[in-house]
Amino acid sequence: MPAVINQETCTGCGACVDACPVEAIALQDNGKAKVNPDTCIDCGACVDACPVEAITME
Ligand code: SF4
């Protein structure tokens, strides 16, 4: 299952965007990161990269 980013706790730092090997994460206009579930390959790299533990594998 794809990664899901908690929109409450995400600080918009962009670390997950850089960590994702398939560019499945983008920063939105509201400054929060969001995963494209159709592109995500469930690797978990973004979970490890997030400094505030805002990403979980659903
Ligand atoms: S789990 Fe992997 S592929 Fe999916 S969004 Fe995170 S870094 Fe990208």
Ligand code: SF4
């Ligand atoms: S690494 Fe975490 S806090 Fe930073 S943009 Fe990604 S989800 Fe948000």
